[in-house]
Amino acid sequence: MSLSAVTVRAIAPERFLAGQKLQRIDSTTLLQFRFNAITDLLTNNTPLAFKSYGPGQLVTVAFRGTSANHTAVLWNGININQPNLGQTDFSTVPVAGFDKLAVQYGAGASAIGSDAVGGSILLGSQADWQTRLGVTVGQQVASFRNNQTQLGLRYGSAPGATWQVSGRTYLYRSQLNNDYPYREFRNYFVDQATTAQRGLVQDLYVRHRNGRQLSINAWLTANDLILSPQDTIARERTRTQSSRLLTTYAAGAMTVRLGWIRDLMDYAKSDFTRPDHTETDRFIGRVEREFRLWPGLNGAMINLRTGGEWSHYRTRTDGYGGQLITENRQDVYALLRLQTERWLVSANIRQAFVTRFDPPLTPSLGAEYKLVQRAQTTLTAKASVGRSYRVPTLNERYWVELGDPNLKPESGVNLEGGLSLTSALTPTLNLTADLTAYRNRVDNWVLWNPATDYHVENLQLVVARGGELASTVTYTQSGWQAGLRLGYALTRTSQERAYDSYARDVLGKQLPYVPVHTGTLNAWVQRGRSRLSVQMQTSSRRYITADNTQYFRGVLLTNLLTETQVRVAKAAFRVQGKINNLFDALFISVRRNAMPGRSVAINVLFSLPANHP
Amino acid sequence: MNKHITTGLVASALTLGLWNCKTTDPEPSPYESGVYIANQGNFSQNNGSVTYIPTGSSTAQTNIFVAANPTLTVSGGVQDIADVNGKSLILIDNTAASQDKVEIGEDGSFKSRATLKTPDIENPRRAVYAAPNKAYVSCWDVSGSYSAGTFYKDPGYVAVVDVNAGTVTKKISAVKAAEGMVLVGSEVFVGSASYSGGTALAIINVNTDEVVQKVDMGGEAEPIAVDANGRLWVLVGQTMICYNAGARTVEKRVPLNATPTSMAISRDRRSFYFSTNNRTYRFAITDTSVPGTAVQNRSFSAIGIDPNTGMFYGSQNPVSYAQAGYVIRYQESGALIDSVRAEIAPSRFFFR
Numbered sequence: 001m002s003l004s005a006v007t008v009r010a011i012a013p014e015r016f017l018a019g020q021k022l023q024r025i026d027s028t029t030l031l032q033f034r035f036n037a038i039t040d041l042l043t044n045n046t047p048l049a050f051k052s053y054g055p056g057q058l059v060t061v062a063f064r065g066t067s068a069n070h071t072a073v074l075w076n077g078i079n080i081n082q083p084n085l086g087q088t089d090f091s092t093v094p095v096a097g098f099d100k101l102a103v104q105y106g107a108g109a110s111a112i113g114s115d116a117v118g119g120s121i122l123l124g125s126q127a128d129w130q131t132r133l134g135v136t137v138g139q140q141v142a143s144f145r146n147n148q149t150q151l152g153l154r155y156g157s158a159p160g161a162t163w164q165v166s167g168r169t170y171l172y173r174s175q176l177n178n179d180y181p182y183r184e185f186r187n188y189f190v191d192q193a194t195t196a197q198r199g200l201v202q203d204l205y206v207r208h209r210n211g212r213q214l215s216i217n218a219w220l221t222a223n224d225l226i227l228s229p230q231d232t233i234a235r236e237r238t239r240t241q242s243s244r245l246l247t248t249y250a251a252g253a254m255t256v257r258l259g260w261i262r263d264l265m266d267y268a269k270s271d272f273t274r275p276d277h278t279e280t281d282r283f284i285g286r287v288e289r290e291f292r293l294w295p296g297l298n299g300a301m302i303n304l305r306t307g308g309e310w311s312h313y314r315t316r317t318d319g320y321g322g323q324l325i326t327e328n329r330q331d332v333y334a335l336l337r338l339q340t341e342r343w344l345v346s347a348n349i350r351q352a353f354v355t356r357f358d359p360p361l362t363p364s365l366g367a368e369y370k371l372v373q374r375a376q377t378t379l380t381a382k383a384s385v386g387r388s389y390r391v392p393t394l395n396e397r398y399w400v401e402l403g404d405p406n407l408k409p410e411s412g413v414n415l416e417g418g419l420s421l422t423s424a425l426t427p428t429l430n431l432t433a434d435l436t437a438y439r440n441r442v443d444n445w446v447l448w449n450p451a452t453d454y455h456v457e458n459l460q461l462v463v464a465r466g467g468e469l470a471s472t473v474t475y476t477q478s479g480w481q482a483g484l485r486l487g488y489a490l491t492r493t494s495q496e497r498a499y500d501s502y503a504r505d506v507l508g509k510q511l512p513y514v515p516v517h518t519g520t521l522n523a524w525v526q527r528g529r530s531r532l533s534v535q536m537q538t539s540s541r542r543y544i545t546a547d548n549t550q551y552f553r554g555v556l557l558t559n560l561l562t563e564t565q566v567r568v569a570k571a572a573f574r575v576q577g578k579i580n581n582l583f584d585a586l587f588i589s590v591r592r593n594a595m596p597g598r599s600v601a602i603n604v605l606f607s608l609p610a611n612h613p
Numbered sequence: 614m615n616k617h618i619t620t621g622l623v624a625s626a627l628t629l630g631l632w633n634c635k636t637t638d639p640e641p642s643p644y645e646s647g648v649y650i651a652n653q654g655n656f657s658q659n660n661g662s663v664t665y666i667p668t669g670s671s672t673a674q675t676n677i678f679v680a681a682n683p684t685l686t687v688s689g690g691v692q693d694i695a696d697v698n699g700k701s702l703i704l705i706d707n708t709a710a711s712q713d714k715v716e717i718g719e720d721g722s723f724k725s726r727a728t729l730k731t732p733d734i735e736n737p738r739r740a741v742y743a744a745p746n747k748a749y750v751s752c753w754d755v756s757g758s759y760s761a762g763t764f765y766k767d768p769g770y771v772a773v774v775d776v777n778a779g780t781v782t783k784k785i786s787a788v789k790a791a792e793g794m795v796l797v798g799s800e801v802f803v804g805s806a807s808y809s810g811g812t813a814l815a816i817i818n819v820n821t822d823e824v825v826q827k828v829d830m831g832g833e834a835e836p837i838a839v840d841a842n843g844r845l846w847v848l849v850g851q852t853m854i855c856y857n858a859g860a861r862t863v864e865k866r867v868p869l870n871a872t873p874t875s876m877a878i879s880r881d882r883r884s885f886y887f888s889t890n891n892r893t894y895r896f897a898i899t900d901t902s903v904p905g906t907a908v909q910n911r912s913f914s915a916i917g918i919d920p921n922t923g924m925f926y927g928s929q930n931p932v933s934y935a936q937a938g939y940v941i942r943y944q945e946s947g948a949l950i951d952s953v954r955a956e957i958a959p960s961r962f963f964f965r
Contacts, residue, residue, distance in 0.1 A: 186684070187684055187685050187686055188686055188688060189688060189707070189709075189712045191709065227709065228709060228710045228711070231710045231711065231755060233710070233755045233756070233757045233763070233766070234709070234710030234711075234755050234756065234757070268758075269757065269758035269759075269760075269761070270757040270758045270761060270763055271758065271761055271763075274761070276760075449932070450932040450933045450934070451932035451933075500931070500932055501931075502931030502932070502933075502936060505931070505936050505937065505954075506933075506936055512935065544658060544660060545655070545660070545935050545936055545937070545957065546933060546935035546936045547935070547936035547937055549675070549936070549937050549956065549957075550660055550662075550956075550957070590657075590658065591657060591658070591659055591708065591709065592658065592659040592660060592686070592688040592689075592707075593688070593709075593712075
């Protein structure tokens, strides 16, 4: 058990949240969704419930029955939730923008900080030290005059030298015209909004043979959404732009990160020349050091990671009165990890300090124990308990009149336990299964309270409890591969505190837009470089009101994919054809419009050399 | 299905055999006599609906238009319900432009006959009977940006609806934010939504479907009802104006001393009920001021008076539009009857 540099540099939630579920999305799946928004990938592979306002429009998440503000989205370890809204619009995050994706379930405050109440989504960049020069060109054409283009370049110096350089430049653009040949689908209107998206990813890594490494990661995105584009009076435009820059220097067990994130948002109706403007900058510094404690200890490895983070926020928002508002946030933390042959234990503690605000201490404790450890089979039991919190969003604290700088932090306690099995049933048949149960209690849940003309208050107490079951079976023999991945989640989440006289209609009722049951199925057959896949996702009814008097019916959505790779000399053409919503199922958006019926998309991804898309 | 048809045929044959000199009676209606409630739903969720409470019942039947027409949807706030020669009009206002509708259904069964859509209908507000088989539907038209002051197109219009054909035959330019309408003789008086900046009443001749005159009322005018003496009462800000529609003269102004949240005329058409932000008052058409004693010590966001029984319906919304509102009912005497859960934001009552 040695401690590699890569391990030390792994971001905290991947290494220090023992006992909690961490789902890594494999590279095949990432490639399969290369021309999709992250939402499509996650709905087909996780139980996360998304609330969509329409194709190409705002999409927010409910992770394990929490609100859109309770999921931390990390990019290379830095929280990139838009700070004014305290959430991420997942329609603006294309899968093409990152190399790695993992989903961390449950509260992660001790390793992440604010927002990680229901869970976290971990996006990452990854250096490719092998490729000297690689080119990628991709194009997708799809129904409704929708299209996308991707251009990528990977480059690097020769391996083995004292200094090595590796880089990636990736450009993407998409234009969703959503030009439906019908105005209504099953008597529901379809919503013709247009979305134009552009992005640039620039990664540069320099490493020395002795292990020191400098990384520069930049991700620039621009999203331009226009509702009712055909009507010059009613049209609405929302433009969001994010610039994210992160520099990481790692030497030995020490990692220093410096980052800058700028989020711009412009909203206009009718006249697009004078939008409401929001501009927020964040400057981030983080220093971490990892120690191996008692290195002489036999059979056990104990690591301690200590760190501190400092963020400076500057926001200028029309809704706050237009003046500059600044604040500082600091975090200090100590993360302890013990690993033996059978045990993995983590014990963490974190304290944040925020200008004009008092965040709680967030400890966590988790453990995993290998109940069965044989050559073919491993069965692990897991359990964890952790505290979480959320710093209210800038809007919640600074919005003129309605915001309240003196809000209390929302605070949660997450308990979970589970079993995880990997087994080679036969030499050709592999099984993994994962069962988790949790209870997450979030108090002081913030609400824009309609009773006080929408002033922001700490009002609610939400208890979410449920479980997840995920299982994958793969079969490989003589050039054939087949697989089946099933997921099921039970999510019961409800408001439990009465704070007004009509609360009896709401208490204990399922929170809106969170289905109690969700399921996913992915099945595929592959021969050589050709694969046929079926993706299915289903959810039970989604209540749309707090008293559960109205709901959208349960739905089953099916996609069919076929893909193949053609090799021409050293190059490869990967061709994918996809039928979305194969059975023309009716799926309704938040604004009560139908999502489109069956549609097709075809994409080609050229890569040279073949093995580096 | 087949069994259903067979049973139907047998039943029809028997009926014809027994009463072969009579035409068949219409299907018994599930919605004979009672109150229809227009629910506006929550803003941007477009989840309005029509609730029905049968006479003598204290249980609401929810979303009855969809119950009667399972393949259709109400995607918007229901702004108003009206009845014109046996046809029900349901005004549905969606938050997005060009997704508004007026559903025309059979009275009693609510089965859809026709649907009016864009560009005939944009932001429908109220519907009234204008003449035989002719309804007027006031529309704001497409709305722009509130902050830029272009929210209300000027002027809004009144759509002339042939309820038999299920078509809009004409759009009459009326006033800015065209909303409240009352028929007096052969003229419909059209006012503007509150805070819209429109200050005129447009007077439309229902025979020619032309605006014959516009009268400046000095503020946003909402025509409320015609009283027992044939006078039109118009709410302008905090004042009720008693208007002689024939002579085009103001006869009296009754100060309310508050901006009402809702207003309705009594069964005998000799008094008005209105709510302020915490009380409900009643004044007679002969009064020159509002009596100081409230009839109810609470406020209602909408008031409806059953013209047959005089029963008072007041709607109360929970603080959140994410849950259903209630309708509280009182005897004409003011005695509390009950409270019935309707749907999200009950805002207009229609009695049948």
